[in-house]
Amino acid sequence: xxxxxxxxxxxxxxxxxxxxxxxxxxxxxxxxxAPNEKTAVHLYVGDGLIKDREERAFQLEKTPVFNLLSAGxxxxxxxxxxxxxxxxxxxxxxxxxxxxxxxxxxxxxxKIESKKFEDYLREDGMEYIIGEREKLGWQNKEGRERYSxxxxxxxxxxxxxxxxxxxxxxxxxxxTPLENPYSKKVxxxxxxxxxxxxxxxxxxxxxxxxxxxxxxxxxxxxxxTISMKIDxxxxxxxxxxxxxxxASDCGEADWExxxxxxxxxx
Numbered sequence: 001x002x003x004x005x006x007x008x009x010x011x012x013x014x015x016x017x018x019x020x021x022x023x024x025x026x027x028x029x030x031x032x033x034a035p036n037e038k039t040a041v042h043l044y045v046g047d048g049l050i051k052d053r054e055e056r057a058f059q060l061e062k063t064p065v066f067n068l069l070s071a072g073x074x075x076x077x078x079x080x081x082x083x084x085x086x087x088x089x090x091x092x093x094x095x096x097x098x099x100x101x102x103x104x105x106x107x108x109x110x111k112i113e114s115k116k117f118e119d120y121l122r123e124d125g126m127e128y129i130i131g132e133r134e135k136l137g138w139q140n141k142e143g144r145e146r147y148s149x150x151x152x153x154x155x156x157x158x159x160x161x162x163x164x165x166x167x168x169x170x171x172x173x174x175x176t177p178l179e180n181p182y183s184k185k186v187x188x189x190x191x192x193x194x195x196x197x198x199x200x201x202x203x204x205x206x207x208x209x210x211x212x213x214x215x216x217x218x219x220x221x222x223x224x225t226i227s228m229k230i231d232x233x234x235x236x237x238x239x240x241x242x243x244x245x246x247a248s249d250c251g252e253a254d255w256e257x258x259x260x261x262x263x264x265x266x
Contacts, residue, residue, distance in 0.1 A: 022047055022124065023261055024056070025237050026101055026153035028091065031265035032182070033157050035094050040087040041101065041153070049209045049237055057086040065104035069169075071097050071162045096158025098165050098182070104172075105149040109253060117143030124241045125205025125217070129255065132245070138254075146246065146253040150174060152262040156182040172197065173242050173258035175206075181264040184230055191227045196242055196258070200224030209237040230266045238262045 023046060030039040046053035058066075060083040068075040070093070077089060093099055112120065120143075121129050133139055150171040154164075165180050178191040194201045201224045208216040213232040220226050228238065243257040250256070 022120075022241075022259075023049075023237065023239055024105070024149050024151060024259070025049075025239070025261045025263050026088075026103075026151055027235060027263060028153065028155060031153075031155050031235070031263075033091075033093075033155065035096055035158050036092060037157075038090060038092040039155075041089040041091050042086075043088040043103075043151075048207075048215060049211050049235065055086060056088070057084045058088045059083065059105075062105050062108075063103060064106055065102065067102045067169075069100040069102060069167055070095070070164055091155065093157045096160035097156075097162045098180070099155045099157060100164050100167060101151075101153040101155070102169050102171070103149075103151040105151075107146045107148050107256075109146045109251065110143075111252075112143040112145070114140050114142050117145075121243075125207070126241060126243050129243050141254075143255065144253050145243075145255045145257055146250065147257040147259060148172065150258065150260045152260075154181060154262070154264040168195070170198065171195075171260070173201075173240070173260040175238055175240070175260045175262040177262070177264075178225065181236075181266070184266065186230055186233050186266055188230050189227050190230055191225055192238060192262075194220050194224045194226070194240065194260075201242060204240055204242055206238065206240040209239070210234055233266050236264055236266055 025044055027044055028039050028041045043056045044053050045056055058081050066077045068077055118130055150173050161180055165177050174195045176193050178193055184190055202220055202222045204220050206218045206226045208228040210232045216228050218226040239261040241257050241259050243255055246253045246256040
């Protein structure tokens with residue numbers, strides 16, 4: 001009986017960790033490689049790179065897009081991956097240059113108690129939705145949301161630099177470096193542009209995480225741009241969420257959110 005109770009407690013703990021872990025991101029065991037060198041690429045879910053990190057397997061039915069882009073080329077990785085693969089990909093390239101992993105994950109649905117929903121909105125910089133809920137008189141209404149994800153990760157092979165880092169992919173919510181991260185060093189600033197439906201997204205909060213540095217919080221200007229400071233080496237994750245009222249084919253969702261994340265190494 002005690003064993004059953006302990007097992008149930010563990011399951012509840014794991015479920016709680018997963019339920020409150022927000023970000024998805026790609027994390028390669030190595031981001032900077034020599035030609036023909038191999039590295040495993042992991043897909044993680046967690047909170048700001050550090051808390052409650054859990055690895056995720058490849059889910060074919062949830063993944064309409066999973067591509068590897070390089071100079072002038074696009075490879076559809078779904079054609080070569082088995083459903084349930086973990087780590088999600090094994091990367092190797094014989095040509096020097098930038099390589100960009102890109103994934104889109106389709107709708108998931110969630111319901112969150114009203115106070116926890118507003119706590120989450122504040123945590124992720126979406127006070128504008130709190131204001132909209134107040135105008136609607138929904139302060140005490142649970143958050144009924146559907147969400148989708150748009151991920152990128154930039155790797156560097158050899159010493160050659162190219163323009164793959166700034167290729168626009170047409171993601172619904174897209175983070176694009178305006179400068180090559182692998183041409184930067186610790187202490188430099190790095191600019192990004194945020195597009196939503198292909199247009200600059202102004203006045204939205206963007207975060208930049210590093211495991212050994214405080215999270216940076218920035219707000220996009222009218223051109224959808226932000227500038228972060230590379231104040232530490234290691235893995236960086238640039239991320240944001242954009243939410244709006246759900247307009248069509250919503251099911252039970254009142255809100256729809258779009259999550260974007262881009263990872264690279266400094």
